[in-house]
Amino acid sequence: MKLLGLAFVVFLLGLPLLGPRFIPTHDGEYHIIRFMEFYTMLSQGYVFPRWAPTLNSGFGIPIFLFHYPFPNYVGSLFHFFGFQFVDAFKLALFSGYALAGGFCFLFLSKLWDKRSAFFGTIASLTVPYWFVDIYVRGSVGEVWALAWMFASLAAIVWKKRIFVSISVTLLILSHNVQALLFLPTIILFAWFKDRRSIWPIVLGVVLSAYFWIPAIVERSFVVGLSTVSPLDHFASVWELLVPSWGSEFSGKSIIANKMSFQIGIIPLVWLILAGWRYVALAAIIVFFMLPVSYILWTTVPGMIYIQYPWRLLSFFIPIVGVSAVYVAQRISNKTALVLSILSIVLVYSYARPVLYERRDDAYYQSRGNFTDGTSSMGNAFSTIWTPWKSQKAESLVEVSEGTASIIVDEQRLLFTKITVDAQTPIKMKINRLYFPGWEVYDNGKSIVTDHETDGLIHVLLVSGKHDVVVRFEETSVRRIGDAVSISGLLWLLGWAILERIYAYRHKHISYDERTQSARYRALHKRTHKRAR
Numbered sequence: 001m002k003l004l005g006l007a008f009v010v011f012l013l014g015l016p017l018l019g020p021r022f023i024p025t026h027d028g029e030y031h032i033i034r035f036m037e038f039y040t041m042l043s044q045g046y047v048f049p050r051w052a053p054t055l056n057s058g059f060g061i062p063i064f065l066f067h068y069p070f071p072n073y074v075g076s077l078f079h080f081f082g083f084q085f086v087d088a089f090k091l092a093l094f095s096g097y098a099l100a101g102g103f104c105f106l107f108l109s110k111l112w113d114k115r116s117a118f119f120g121t122i123a124s125l126t127v128p129y130w131f132v133d134i135y136v137r138g139s140v141g142e143v144w145a146l147a148w149m150f151a152s153l154a155a156i157v158w159k160k161r162i163f164v165s166i167s168v169t170l171l172i173l174s175h176n177v178q179a180l181l182f183l184p185t186i187i188l189f190a191w192f193k194d195r196r197s198i199w200p201i202v203l204g205v206v207l208s209a210y211f212w213i214p215a216i217v218e219r220s221f222v223v224g225l226s227t228v229s230p231l232d233h234f235a236s237v238w239e240l241l242v243p244s245w246g247s248e249f250s251g252k253s254i255i256a257n258k259m260s261f262q263i264g265i266i267p268l269v270w271l272i273l274a275g276w277r278y279v280a281l282a283a284i285i286v287f288f289m290l291p292v293s294y295i296l297w298t299t300v301p302g303m304i305y306i307q308y309p310w311r312l313l314s315f316f317i318p319i320v321g322v323s324a325v326y327v328a329q330r331i332s333n334k335t336a337l338v339l340s341i342l343s344i345v346l347v348y349s350y351a352r353p354v355l356y357e358r359r360d361d362a363y364y365q366s367r368g369n370f371t372d373g374t375s376s377m378g379n380a381f382s383t384i385w386t387p388w389k390s391q392k393a394e395s396l397v398e399v400s401e402g403t404a405s406i407i408v409d410e411q412r413l414l415f416t417k418i419t420v421d422a423q424t425p426i427k428m429k430i431n432r433l434y435f436p437g438w439e440v441y442d443n444g445k446s447i448v449t450d451h452e453t454d455g456l457i458h459v460l461l462v463s464g465k466h467d468v469v470v471r472f473e474e475t476s477v478r479r480i481g482d483a484v485s486i487s488g489l490l491w492l493l494g495w496a497i498l499e500r501i502y503a504y505r506h507k508h509i510s511y512d513e514r515t516q517s518a519r520y521r522a523l524h525k526r527t528h529k530r531a532r
Contacts, residue, residue, distance in 0.1 A: 168204025386455025
């Protein structure tokens with residue numbers, strides 16, 4: 001019954017995501033374009049895409065090297081089952097929100113009773129920041145990061161340590177910044193609740209190394225990953241405490257219809273009723289969102305990568321859930337139910353977007369400002385060697401100096417084979433954005449490329465016939481990341497196999513017998529040490 005009640009809350013507040021019309025959001029349209037490009041790569045056999053070949057006016061862009069991949073897999077999966085990418089984006093948001101509710105209930109019900117966990121999960125699902133993420137920002141990565149954060153906590157309290165590793169891996173792959181925020185909290189929680197879960201958390205970081213190692217090392221080759229300053233996006237005490245709602249961006253220059261930073265009325269009630277410890281924790285988080293914390297944002301290493309101080313509102317989602325459980329154990333069912341109903345009623349309007357549009361995939365595929373951009377705000381994302389290429393090239397290969405005939409024999413997303421008959425020494429331009437990993441081979445031998453002029457790939461060829469191959473490969477840094485992830489995967493598989501073997505061999509031994517045996521071995525070991 002409790003699960004049906006939670007499912008009803010998720011359905012009620014997520015219903016617009018199941019409708020036929022698209023909901024315009026800050027980031028939503030960028031994600032739709034990324035879903036399209038990511039699915040194209042997957043359909044051609046690239047299981048871990050790093051390059052978006054048709055964006056940037058067809059010159060390509062290394063956006064998947066740096067932007068969290070997991071939501072793209074979710075969107076691609078929905079498209080594989082027949083949904084348009086526009087609908088796949090909405091379903092990705094809905095499924096992340098629904099799973100977050102399920103994992104939250106699993107987490108809370110293990111630590112407390114199911115009745116209190118029910119009220120705590122409703123309190124968590126109705127924190128207003130959820131609807132900022134879903135209906136205003138369209139931040140599908142943050143939604144899934146919250147889901148995997150709850151999954152990690154649930155796996156720790158249930159002592160499902162293999163799933164701890166998987167959850168932490170998917171948290172990192174869901175949203176870089178949220179992982180940076182949540183991982184210290186998850187480690188601290190594991191330290192107090194189940195210290196044996198620390199190593200599974202480390203394993204989760206290892207499993208995701210194929211993504212984060214290249215992203216950290218190779219970020220020096222790109223610009224536009226962060227176009228905002230945290231110092232322009234502080235909240236005020238008034239904005240945090242007084243309910244408001246808007247669909248515009250944040251920032252000093254935004255006054256009318258500004259996006260909401262509110263904690264929420266009922267979430268504040270839960271926190272206050274829970275006592276001074278919860279209020280103190282909330283006050284610490286609030287401090288970091290206010291201008292008074294300016295000096296910390298400018299001096300503490302790494303804080304600038306959080307981008308928006310108000311992003312810390314995401315911490316209120318688990319904190320409010322825990323505080324509600326604590327309070328629900330001490331109040332009557334009627335009072336807890338009234339507070340839960342009020343929380344749903346007060347956020348209901350936030351879950352009804354002010355704008356709907358009748359858009360399908362064709363709308364985006366027919367507009368160059370989407371298909372030819374770099375899937376970033378203002379097309380700011382590009383390499384250090386060139387800004388966004390706003391004009392398409394007439395052909396894939398051009399002879400910029402000299403005389404030669406050129407035939408493109410084979411062209412795939414990240415591979416091109418060219419036959420060149422050069423009557424004179426030539427300089428050939430390949431209209432692909434240069435980035436480490438692009439390699440050119442002349443008659444089977446790697447040759448030096450030049451990219452300093454315009455950020456594209458240029459090669460020099462002597463007169464004669466040439467079989468030229470251009471392909472995008474893994475760099476040494478990416479290979480290291482791949483090797484670390486593969487070693488982590490082997491570790492995980494070996495661990496799972498050994499656990500199954502152990503469980504099979506001890507399936508007829510009761511828990512009490514195993515406990516007594518373990519105590520006997522420990523006592524025998526201590527006695528043996530004293531005897532020596």
